[in-house]
Amino acid sequence: MAEIEQSVMARQALSRRIPDRLAIKQRTTAWQEQRNASDATVDWQFTTEEARVKLRRLYPKIDG
Numbered sequence: 001m002a003e004i005e006q007s008v009m010a011r012q013a014l015s016r017r018i019p020d021r022l023a024i025k026q027r028t029t030a031w032q033e034q035r036n037a038s039d040a041t042v043d044w045q046f047t048t049e050e051a052r053v054k055l056r057r058l059y060p061k062i063d064g
Helices: 002-012 021-037 048-054
Strands: none
Touching: 002 021
């Protein structure tokens, strides 16, 4: 999920040249506040079990 949010931020807030660190901080803070206010969610396209099949190495099955 963190990688998804990072990608969204890069496309929405950081898609053009930024002159300095202060501008980056201001832009990302404003983006974060807007994103949190909108209650943005991830629309998963597959179930946990399907993820375990596709991504066996990353999602090992835990017996419990």
